[in-house]
Amino acid sequence: MDKKVKVVITDIDGVWTDGKIYLSEDGNSQKAFSTQDSVGVALLRLMNIPVIIITGEDSEIIRRRADQLKIAHVYTGVRNKLLIAQQALEELGYCLDDAAYIGDDIMDLPLLSAVGCAAVPANAPEYLKSRVNNTLNRSSGDGVFREFCEMIANKQGILDETVEKYLLRATSAKY
Numbered sequence: 681m682d683k684k685v686k687v688v689i690t691d692i693d694g695v696w697t698d699g700k701i702y703l704s705e706d707g708n709s710q711k712a713f714s715t716q717d718s719v720g721v722a723l724l725r726l727m728n729i730p731v732i733i734i735t736g737e738d739s740e741i742i743r744r745r746a747d748q749l750k751i752a753h754v755y756t757g758v759r760n761k762l763l764i765a766q767q768a769l770e771e772l773g774y775c776l777d778d779a780a781y782i783g784d785d786i787m788d789l790p791l792l793s794a795v796g797c798a799a800v801p802a803n804a805p806e807y808l809k810s811r812v813n814n815t816l817n818r819s820s821g822d823g824v825f826r827e828f829c830e831m832i833a834n835k836q837g838i839l840d841e842t843v844e845k846y847l848l849r850a851t852s853a854k855y
Contacts, residue, residue, distance in 0.1 A: 684778075684796075684836060685729060685778070685779070685780040685796065685797050685832045685835075685836065686729065686774055686778040686779070687729060687730050687731075687732065687769065687772065687774045687778055687779050687780075688724055688729055688730070688731050688732070688779070688780050688781075688782075688828075688829070688832070689731075689732045689733075689734055689765055689768075689779050689780070689781040689782075689791070689795070690731065690732070690733055690734075690781070690782050690783075690825060690828075691733075691734065691735055691736075691761075691781075691782065691783040691784060691785075691788055692733060692735040692737070692742050692745075693711075693735060693736070693737055693784075694783075694784030694785055694801070694804075694820045694821075695782050695783065695784055695801060695820060695821075695824060695825055696713055696714070696717050696745075696821065696825055697711045697712060697713060697820065697821045698712065698819075698820050698821030698822075699784065699820050699821070709739070709741070710741070711739075711741050711742075711745075712821060713745055713821075714821060714822060714823045714825075714826075716822075716823030716825075716826040717823060717824075717825040717826050718749060719826050719829075719846070720823075720825045720826035720827075720828065720829035720830070721749045721751065721825075721829070722846060723826075723829045723830065723833060723842050723843075723846060724829050724832075726842050726845045726846060726849075727832075727833060727836075727838065727842055729832070730752075730753065730772060731751050731753070732751075732753040732754075732755070732765070732768050732769075732772075733746055733751060733753065733754045733755065733756075734755045734758050734761045734764050734765055734768070734791075735755070735756055735757075735758060736757070736758055736759065736761075736787055737756060737757065738756045738757030739756060742754070742756055743756065753768055753772070755768065759787070760790075761783075761787060761788065761790065761791045762790040762791045762794055765779070765781070765791050765794075765795075776794045776795050776796065777795075777796040778796060779795040779796060779797070780795060780796065780797035780798070780799070780828070780832055781795040781797075781798055781799075782798075782799045782800065782801075782816075782824070782825065782828045783798075783800065783808075784800055784801050784803075784804045784808070784820055785804070785805070785808070786805070786808075788800075788808070789808060789811065792808065792811065792812050793811060797813065797814070797832070797835075798812040798813055798814065799812060799813075799814035799815070799816055799828050799831070800812050800814070800815055800816065801816055801818060801819050801820045801824040802815065802816055802817055802818060802819045802824070803819040803820055814828075814831065816828060816831070
């Protein structure tokens, strides 16, 4: 059974993106992000749940996307995600049991196994699916992070309330 989630940790490549690297002729790389995942971040913010990004790739693109969404806790170029997660959680006053994590590949397995709530995209390898408590319906880069955020709100019994808060904010005269 999942614990009450107080903080969300997420991988990027293979979760927020389709996991592919697009290279231009001049060698620059590009990534595509789903705007649906932005709403997931907003929903977490309304639930007072901080987001931590921990990803293996050291990429300016990832840092820029995090800046756009005002995500302050971003760790790129990470190999030992579990160690970095423990350090980041300790700094924020949380423990692994308080955390939910979504990842998609073998490097995510130690962290997926350690958190209170773990999830993988629909297209994750079978050996990961068999070791987590939540396999989501959406695939990498297709709004799976938003699905994860909505799942958390639903399990905590506050999805409808959070959606209403989102709509009130989005339709206010100040927005």
